[in-house]
Amino acid sequence: MMLPGVLYFIIFHYGPMVGLFIAFKDYNLVKGVWGSDWAGFQNFKTIFESPDIVRTLRNTLVISLYRIVFNMLPDLLLALLLNEIRVQWFKRTIQTISYGPHFLSWVVVYGLTFSFLAPDSGLLSQTIRDFGGTSIDFLTSKEYFRSILIATDIWKNTGFGAIIYLASLAAIDPKLYEAAVVDGAGRWRQLWHVTLPGVANVFVLLLILRIGHILDAGFEQVYIFYNSRVYEVADIIDTWVFRRGLEQFDFGVATAVGFFKGFIGLILVIGANKLAKKLGQSSIW
Incomplete structure (x- = not known):
């Protein structure tokens, strides 16, 4: 039963890692990976000498931290609220x-967002004008761009993220709640002393995994939402790599960035895992 999963990771995850050699080569499409000349660490030097690296790295870290802080808590909160619903048909309806x-x-989410925030025809803009205000071009405003990213990400993924916590809540032994009731604990005390400790390990595990992807700020969403007016706050490492690798055909530099991101992610995961062990929480290994 494990064979299909193992083959998937070998073919699509470990096999392509051979291409990491491109990060150390002056890659030429005609010569291929093995025929291209070695460039040593020149591609990495190009990355750190780029005038855009500070901006893209800062934006990536800020957006990723926003996602960790503002995405994990809504997932947990929604799961806790759903767990308190006793009418099953209503619970299933809300969850669906x-x-x-x-x-x-x-793309669809951006279309919905545009229908609300477009400066001329957007529902929110029209409402602002109806109350005597001046419509704001939210989608091209550096002040609002990151807030829009996080808000749409919460709307899109919170419900699905709550499923993991609901599964963890279902695994809590009901006898613990019975013992808490015998001891005179109300709903809030049960939440604090039984429910939250029951999901703490899952929360820590998900946090460790998210920290490992801290340099992945959500390429697909950012690429669809951003525009030239918000580059200063929206341009992340992945969008810079996309322009450099696919638009300028500089595959060596693009691969070097991917290698750098993977190396940093590995260090962060190992560090977060050791910290979780020291704090007495569950860890990946």
């Missing part, structure tokens, strides 16, 4: 509605 947006593509 909440995780439905997860299956929409970011």
